[in-house]
Amino acid sequence: MQKEYTISVFSEDMVGLLSRIVTVFTRRHINIESLVTSESSMKGIYRFIVVVTVNEAMVEHLVKQIEKQVDVLKAFHYENDEIVYQEVALYKVPTAIFLKGNHVETVVRAHNARILDIEEDYIVIEKTGHKSQTEALLRELEQIGIYEFTRSGRVAISKHHEPLNQYLKEVEAEVAQ
C-alpha cells in the first residue's frame, strides 16, 4: 500500500552528496514530493528531509540505498503520525482586494495566517502548517485573486527520542567490541 513517508537523512556536509541521494530516487522513477536540507543539532552533521509516497518495502529499500552512501551517517523513515512536521507557504495578492471590504482579512484570520509585507500594489501573506492547510488557504485566495504562490518543503522532527544519538551509541559499542 502506498503511503506518505518522511525520510530523514543525517550526513557529512559534502559537495555532491545531494545528487547521490537524489539519484537513489530518480533511478527508481520515484517522485520526490519535497526536499529540504539544513544543518542538524550536531555540529558538522547535515540533514536532509525527503517526502515520498511509496509502499513500505520500497521505503525500506530507499533508506538502505541512502545509507549505503559512504558519507551518510544514518537515515530514518517515518509515517506521518510519528513526526511533527510543518511547511511554510507564501501568497502574493493584490493590495486592492483588501480595500474591498474585510472578507480577505477574515480569511487570513480564519486560517491563522499572517501578513508579512504590504506594498502599494501587493501584499504577502505567510501561512505555516500541513500541506492540506496551506492548500486550503490557496483555494480561497484563488477565488479572490492571487499573483503568486510558493510552498516550502517539509521540515520534520520525530516524536521518538533522539534516534540518531541512540544509533551513534550502538556504533560506538560495536567499534569498541
Added chain:
Amino acid sequence: MKVQHKADIAKNGQAAKSDKPLKTERIKGAEAVVKCLIAEGIKTIYGYPGGAIMPTYDAMYHYQDELQHILARHEQGAIHAAEGHARVTRETAACIATSGPGALNLATGIADAYLDSVPLVCITGQVFSGVLGTDAFQETDVIGCTMSITKWNYQITKPEEIPSVFAKAFYIANTGRPGPVVIDITKDAQNGLLDFHYEKMTNIRTYHPRLKAKKSALEKAAELINKAKKPFILAGHGIQIARAEKVFTAFIEKTGIPIGCTIHGLGTIPNDHKLHTGMLGMHGNYGPNIKTNECDVLIAIGMRFDDRVTGNLEKYAKQATVIHIEIDPSEVNKNVFAHVPIIADAKDALTQLLPMVKKRKHTKWLAEFRAADKIEYEKVIKRDCGPSPEGEIRMGQVMKEVSDQTKGQAIVATDVGQHQMIAARYYKYNTTNSWVSSGGAGTMGYGLPAAFGAKFADPKREVICVCGDGGFQMTIQELGLCAQWNVGVKILLLDNNFLGMVRQWQQLFFDRRYSSVELVNPNFVMIAEGFGVKAKEVSDPKKLKQAIKEMLAHDGPYLLHVRVEKEENVFPMVPSGAGIGDIRLE
C-alpha cells in the same frame, strides 16, 4: 547547501594514530599522488596519459622503480586490466586517465567494477579549477558522470587535500563490500605545493563496513540449519572476497550441506568436492537450479540474488526459509525476503557459526542432486563436450580439453556471451580466485585486458583468456599489451562467426530473425602475428588436443583461433521471465 570546507575532509575520516612526530615534506601535488599510491602498496598502475594528467605522469617518471605504469592501448583496456589484477589478488588496483574522453573511456570499467564489487582506485585528471564549469577543453563533469557507478568519488581542487582524500579512497575501495572509487584531480592541484604527510585511514565516522554478526541472528540460523531436512547453500563472490574459503569448507563439511555457486562463486571450493553441485542461474546446472525450489532451508552467503540467478522472483524458492549472510545491508530483502538476515562479513559470520552447528550428513538429499546431474549429463553435457555431427568443434569440447590439460588450476578470464557460459560450465575450477569475468555488467571487451591484468599480477599462474569473435574485437588492440610485456596470456578465441548469445535469443525468441548478428571477420591469426603474438588456427576436432598442448607449451602470449560450430545454443537455460524450476534442457 553551503560550500564544503575542503580541509574538513581529513577530520571526517580518522587516520591511524601514531606517536611519531609529524614529519612533512614540501612537494608538488603530482608527486604527492605518486607517493600516496606507493604508500598504499600500489606497484603497478594501468593508464593512458593526456593533457590534464600530465603533471602526474611527469612525477611518475621519477618513481619508475617503485611504481610501474602500464600503458594500455585504450583506457577501457587499462581499467579492465586493473580489474583483472584486483580480481586475482583481491587487493586494490589502480588506473589513471586524463580528463574528458580519457575519463569517460574508463566509465564502462568503473560500472563493471561497481556491479562485481571489484576494489579500484581510478584517478582522472581535470581541467584547472578556475575554468571548471565553463566547458573548457576536455572538461567533463566526471564526478557527476560517475556518481551512480562508484562507491565514492571526489574532486580534488587543492593540493593539500591529496593525502587525506587518497587515504579515504583506499580505505573505502577495499573495506566492506569492495568497489571502485574515482578521484578527479584538477591540473592546478597537481601543480601546486603542499606539506606532504601520509597516514592510512582506519575509520570514517559515517561508514561502518565491518559489521559484526548479531548473536541472536546466528543462533536462529544455527537452529534452522541443525533441524533442516533439505538445506542448500548458495555460495557467492563474497566468500572469496572475504577470503573465507577455508572456514566455508569446514562449515559445509561439518553440516554436510550441498552447495551451488553463483558465477562469481566459481572456485570457492574445488569443482570435484563431493558437496559441490554446480552453478546457479540462467545457464547454470540443472540440479542446483531445480533443487533451490525444493530445499527447506536456503542459506545464501555473500551473494545478492541477481536476476540471472533467480529468474522470476515470484517462482523463486517460495517454499524455503531463507538465511542471508551478506555484508551490504542494502542487498538484504532487496529481491528475496530473508527470514534470518545476517549482516556481516562472510568470514566473521561463518567462523562464529561453525561451533554452533551440528555435524550432519544429508546423503539422500545429496543423491537427489546427483540424479539431476545424470539427467543433465545425458541431455546436455555429453553432447556439448564432443564435436558436432558435421564434424565441427564445439565450445564445450574446447573448455573440457583445456581444463583437463591444465588440471583445473588455471585462471580463466572470459569475455561475454555463449563462450563465457560454456567456460563457466565446463572448466573445472579447482582453485580459488580463478574466475575473472564480467558478471553484473556483462561487458563485452572485458576478456583480453582483464586476462592481461590477471597474468601481470600473478605471473606464475596459467591464464586462459576465453573470447568470442565479437567481444574480442572490442578490445583487440590490447594484444599489443601482451606482446610488449611478453605476458603469456593464452587466448582461446572461440569463433562461431556470430554474436552467438544474441543469435541464440533471436533463434529461440524471435523466430530465427537474425538481425545484425553475423560477423565478417578479419584474419585473426594475421592480426595477432602483426602484433607479435604467436597464433594458430584449428577447426578439426581431432587436432584440437594437440593445438591446445602447443598453446600451453608456448612461452609467451598465444592466440589459438578455434573455429567452432556456428549455431550452437547454450543449455540448460532459464528463459527470461520464467522460474528456475522451468529450466530448459533443450
